[in-house]
Amino acid sequence: MQGLMMQQPLLVASLLVHADRHHGDQEIVSRRVEGDIHRYRYRDLAQRARRMANGLTALGIQPGERVGTLAWNGYRHMELYFAVSGSGSVLHTLNPRLHVDQLAYIIEHAEDRVVFFDLTFLPLIESVAPRVKSPKLFVAMTDRAHMPRAHGLSGTLMCYEDLIELHSDAFDWPLLDENSASSLCYTSGTTGNPKGVLYSHRSTLLHTYAAALPDSLNCSARDVILPVVPMFHVNAWGLPYIACMVGAKLVFPGPALDGKSLYELIETEQVTLSAGVPTVWQGLLSHVAERAGTFSSMRRTVIGGAPCPTAMTTQFQERYDVDVLHAWGMTELSPVGTVCSFKAHQRALSGEERYAIQAKQGRSVFGIDMKIVGSDGDELPWDGNAAGDLLVRGPWVARQYFGGDDVPPLRDGWFPxxxxxxxxxxxxxxxxxxxxxxxxxxxxxxxxxxxxxxxCLHPDVTMAVCIAARHPKWDERPLLLVVRKPASSLTERQLLDFLDGRIAKWWKPDAVIFVEEIPLGATGKVLKHRLRDRYGSYYL
Known part of the structure; x- marks a missing residue:
């Protein structure tokens, strides 16, 4: 016997319809590329998204076709999130931190029909355009007053606000198949060409539900959310969708991601929750420390994209009373997989024990199952000691990559x-x-x-990266590369002595190299392959 419940497809546009109907007065604040602060409400977002949906139809964009965006976190980008996906096309967010060759490859591979871009990225668009067969239509995300007077594009350049003004806000979001594609994001391509991950409406909605839960990112209508993590990569960890679902105020930072700019926005708009990678938070913490500041409203920060050093967690929590949620995910996981949210009995543990737990990536959110396997493929025990290959599965985990060029990655239904x-x-x-x-x-x-x-626990260390360097006797030995804090005189011997008793003796690196900077990829991850290429023969 079947259940007697209504059947309604899970669609991205339904999030906007809900926000418009139930949270229409809630504010969305954006620092714009033009330099000012823009404010409007969810009902304005909904109206302009409908106008843009009509604009896309007028441009001849068909269901399933890809629409590229090369943009910062802002209200216009948010409008495209819903106008494109909601109308049946596929939102393809492009990462401006990728090399121009990779960008050209991605645009061509995705067969983008049109690319919308923030003015910051006009030079990048001018470099990419001659390298691709399509698109030949580009839309500058600005108004007529700020349109570039001259450009080197080989295609048509349009104005975003003109496109909005030309069209009515009378648009009915189509009743799509929930399994149809909604958005496309490519991996960061640290090795080889980036791979496309094609999300569906269903997977996006399920991910939004799970990520908003109390033991996940714990979002509500009482929150003011600042997504520092970029909308151009894995949908800003789903926060724009989550904000619509729960009715939270949204604050978008635009291109200004330095510590001073972020702190001013956090304080002015009374942000309660933010999310970003450790490198961004390092800049914020340094700024706040230099001016002996405090956080008057922010009480939670989500840190992911790279492991969060315990020293950063300690500083946020003990000095500024900001709880740290350490999270882990991947482009292929939409991206949230685990969040380090305490269980009830862990609250009674000592501070040191709690910090040890917070150094972990956390436990699965509902919908994600995981296991670890040994080299023989057999599952290993959950005892905190056995280490193996991490495999995951779930309704928002990729089963294959866009384009079908590669062998499906799954191992017996699990994603490696x-x-x-x-x-x-x-x-x-x-x-x-x-x-x-x-x-x-x-x-x-x-x-x-x-x-x-x-x-990273050493007070004079800003960043530390450990790589394997080839060794004549031991095959490989650890080599530590460190960025010191400004004006620090930390020596190799002092740092190695600091490691004594904190790690196994035979783990201790044979050498420390102090460097000015660590190479980071397009999503803020350390490019260890570059460091191995340069320093991998250090002991030989």
Missing amino acids: TGDIAKIDADGFMQITDRSKDVIKSGGEWISSADIENVA
């Missing part, structure tokens, strides 16, 4: 993350390495992530 991890008895997962980054010394495994976390 490429991470080496441990899982404890409470279900908390901790990544010990990427499978390609793990160090094998004298036949034994060494966790580079553990060494990095301990090194």
Whole structure:
């Protein structure tokens, strides 16, 4: 016997319809590329998104065709999130931090019909346009007064606000198949060409539900959310969708991601929750410390994209009373997979024990199942000691890549993350390495992530990265590369002495190299392959 419940498809546009109907007065604040602050409400967002949907139809964009965006976090980008996906086309967010060759490859591979871009990226668009066969239509996300007078594009250049003004807001969102594609995001391409991950309306809505839960990102209508994590990569971790679902106020930072600009926005708009990668938060914390500031409203920050050093967690929580939610995910997971949210019994643990838990990537949100397997493929125990390949599955996990050029990645229905991890008895997962980054010394495994976390506890260390360097006797040995804090005179011997007693003696790196900066990829992740290429023969 079947249930007697209504059948309504899970569609991205329904989030906007809900926000318009139930939270129409809620504010959306954006720092614009033009330099000013823009304010409007969810009902304005909904109206302009409908206008843009009519504009896309007038441009001849068909259901299923890809529409590219090269833009910062802002209200116009938000409008495209719904206008494109809601009308049946596919939103393709482009990462401006990628190399121009990779951008050209992605645009061509996705067969984008049109690309919308913020004015910041006009030079990038001018460089990419001659390298691609399509699109030949580009839309500058600005008004007529700020349109560039001259440009080197080989195609038609249109004005975003003109496109909005030309069309009516009378638009009925179509009743789409919930399994149809809604958006497309390519991996960061740290090795080889980036791969496209094609999200569906259904997977996006389910991810939004799960990520908003109390034990996930814990979002509500009482929140003021600042997504620092970019809308051009994995949908800003789903926060624009979550805000519509719960009715939270949204604050968009635009292109100004330095510590001073973010702090001013946080304080002025009374932000309660923000999300970003560790490198961004390092800049924010440095600014606040320099001016002896405090956070008057922010009480939670989500940190992901790279492991969060315990020193950063400690500073946020003990000095500024801002709880840290350490999270983990991937482009292929839409992206949220785990969040480090305490269980009830863990609240009674000592501070040191709680920090040890917070160093982990956390436990699965509902919808994500995970396991670790050994080299023989057999599942390993959840005892906090056994480490193996991390596999995941769930309704918002990719089963194959867009374009069908590659062999489907799944292993017996599970997605291989490429991470080496441990899982404890409470279900908390901790990544010990990427499978390609793990160090094998004298036949034994060494966790580079553990060494990095301990090194970052030193007060004079801004960033630390540990790589495997080839060794004549042990095959590989750990090599530590460190960025010191300004004016620090920290020496190699002092840092190695600091590691004594904090990691296994045989794990201790044989050398420390102080560097001015660490190479970061398009999503803020450390490019260890570059460091291995440069320093991998250091001990030979």
